Amino acid sequence: MKNVFFTALIGIFFLQLSYSQFSKPVAIEDKTFNQYYFNKENIPVIKGKIINLPTNVNDTIKVDYSVVTPFSSLQEKKHTVVNSDGTFKLNLDYAFPYQQIWLKVGNLFYGGIYAHTHLLVQIDYQKITAGNQQVYFNGNGVKFLQEDGPLNTFMNNYIIYRQQDKLGVYEKLNNMESKIINLTKPTAENLNEEHSLLKQFDSIYGQVKRADDTYIADNPFKDAWIIENERLARYYSYLSLAANHGIHLDEALKEKIYSFKPLLVSNDGMSYYNYLQFYIYAKLKFSGVQYDGDMENLSEEEKEAINDELSKKAALKRVRNQIAIVDSLFKPEKADIFKMKFNTQDIKHQMAINEVVLKNMHTPWCINVVNREQEKAIQKQNEINKTLATATTLKETSVFGEPLLETPFGAKLYTVKAPNAKKLLANLHQTFPQKALLLDFWATWCGPCISEMPYGKELHDEAKNLPVKFIYICTTSSSSLDKWKSKIAELKQPGIHLFVDENIVHELMEAFSFTGFPSYAFINADGIYQPGAISRMSTTSKEELEKLVNKK
Structure with missing residues (x-):
């Protein structure tokens, strides 16, 4: 009996120890985080419930959410469905503390939520639709319930407090941060001006702290x-960003920046690592990798293969140099977070980078993440190979390009060798008479371009009965035919795809006054360009596109 009693006491002791250890904030760069991460019970459970929902309305409500991560991509976009009873659930893959999620539920609610243990977001359909206005962050018709409810009420009300900005300090901060983003390298003429800017920055942050303290005093909360x-x-x-632009930071301030620990996997917390890496890699001098042979008499396919191999070797050389830097500056637990951020849009190159990273990692949870990402990359590459294997030769004549492939998911691929941009546009208008054209300018290496593609795919599917053609114009710059085909197969992106010489793309973009990728141009059925009609696929609805198509 004594042994049973003693065993029970030991069990209670370890339960209390475990609770005590993790009831306090744990940073992802703490050694103790490994234990937290590998306990699946620490993966937050986030659910939603739309109450007073009319019958058969659930299918019309889209739930989109972006999960903040410590990986190379700051946010991972996801979707889920609303069940007939109004319930929905968000899928989280990892046990990260205080993980920020940007949640949009149809036209009912948009807010930033923090996932730590359990959260139920309750949305009252009748109340919100009666008010005829979407609720942002918090308001009538929205409740945050369960363990994380008070935290999310506190933080979403704080966002509203910042937006109201009665003292004007948050607007000052936004303006100052914009100035830092646009800083140029200091010169003898502007050095004093740049340092003065940082003093103003410090002063404004002091005002922000006082405004934050006022909110906390008026809204007491244990996790303030x-x-x-x-x-x-x-x-x-932003100090790291300023330093990256050449502003001098004294050693004491630099040490504060290096030793700081974000306690939330949030936009601000994870941007700290992103901006800091820009600074620490800024002085890294890198020389490329050269080919020793003679490429003059090689075929285009052979040149492409050699250039691809050189590109991969250059990427691996850069990664090894960056690994050496972070290992020299930080303890392993922090250095490995930076190593997780090495990425490229080329899946084959990413797999090679992952192999190098894994050989130089020491933190168990980081190793687990990279291994899981490597498995995803291998699976994705296999899917790409299968998709391209099922593609057929495109057997049709075209005035704007040479037909290549047609895929089962509705993509038609062409290479374009038009003499100039004007001729290409004329040929497209001639090929698709009485059709509006939505041109998407992109590059295989452009992260923002790739992020927008799923929205373009969704819009394409929704607009299948509209007289509009989705035309994706990819530059040959720093790319290849194989990379282009593989990326389209990876994304399963329907539409007309053109691989266009970089000079023609440059000429086209100049004609539309575009300065970078991605860029979008809408040309109506009469061949008239509508400037600014499409800014992003992610912000364009089927209804807005229909208005553009039907506008006379």
Whole structure:
């Protein structure tokens, strides 16, 4: 009996120890985080419930959410469905503390939520539709319930408090941060001006702290430390960005930046690592990898293969140099977070980078993440190979390009060798008479371009009965035919795809006054360009596109 009693006491002791250890904030760069991460019970459970939902309305409500991560991509976009009873669930893959999620539920609600243990977001359909206005962050018709409910009420009300900005300090901060983003390298003429800017920056952050303290005093909450940690993460992020632009930071301040620990997997917390890496890699001198042979008499396919191999070797050389830098500056747990951020849009190159990273990693949870990402990359590459294997030769004549492939998911691929941009546009208008043209300018290496593609795919599917053609114009710059085909197969992106000489793309973009990728042009059925009609696929609805198509 004594042994049973003693065993029970030991069990209670370890339960209390475990609770005590993790009831306090744990940073992803703490050694103790490994234990937290590998306990699947620490993966937050986030659910939603739309109450007072009319019958058969659930299918019309889209739930989109972006999960903030410590990986190379700051946010991972996801979707889920609303069940007939109004319930929905968000899928989280990892046990990260205080993980920020940007949630959009149809035209009912948009807000930033923090996932830590359990959260239920309750949305009252009748109340919100009666008000005829979507609720942003918090308001009538929205409740945050369960363990994470008070935290999310506190933080979403804080966002509203910042937006109201009665003292004007948050607007000052936004303006100052914009100035830092646009800083140029200091010269003898503007050095004093740049240092003066940082003094103003410090002063404004002091005002922001006082405004934050006022909110906390008026809204007491046990986890109010979150606001300070988020503020410091943002502060050190922009100091790192300023230093990257050449502004001198003294050693004491540099040490504060290096030793800071974000306690939330949030936009501000994870941007700290992103901006800091820009600074620490800024002075890295890198020479490319050269080919020793003679490429003059090689075929285009052979040249493409050699250039691809050189590109991969250059990427691996850069990664090894960056690994050496972070290992020299930080303890392994922090250095490995930076190593997780090495990425490229080329899946084959990414797999090679992952292999190098894994050989130089020491933190168990980081190793687990990279291994899982490597498995995803291998699976994705296999799917690409299968998709391209099922593609057929495109057997049709075209005035704007040479037909290549037609895929089962509705993509038609062409290479374009038009003499100039004007001729290409004329040929497209001639090929698709009485059709509006939505041109998407992109590159295989452009992260923002790739991020927008799923929205373009969704819009394409929704607009299948509209007289509009989706035409994806990819530049040959820093790319190849195989990379282009593989990326389309990876994305399963329907539409007309053109692989266009970079000079023609440059000429086209100049004609539309575009300065970078991605860019979008809408040309109506009469061949008239509508400037600014499409800014992003992610912000364009089927209804807006229909108005553009039907506009006379």
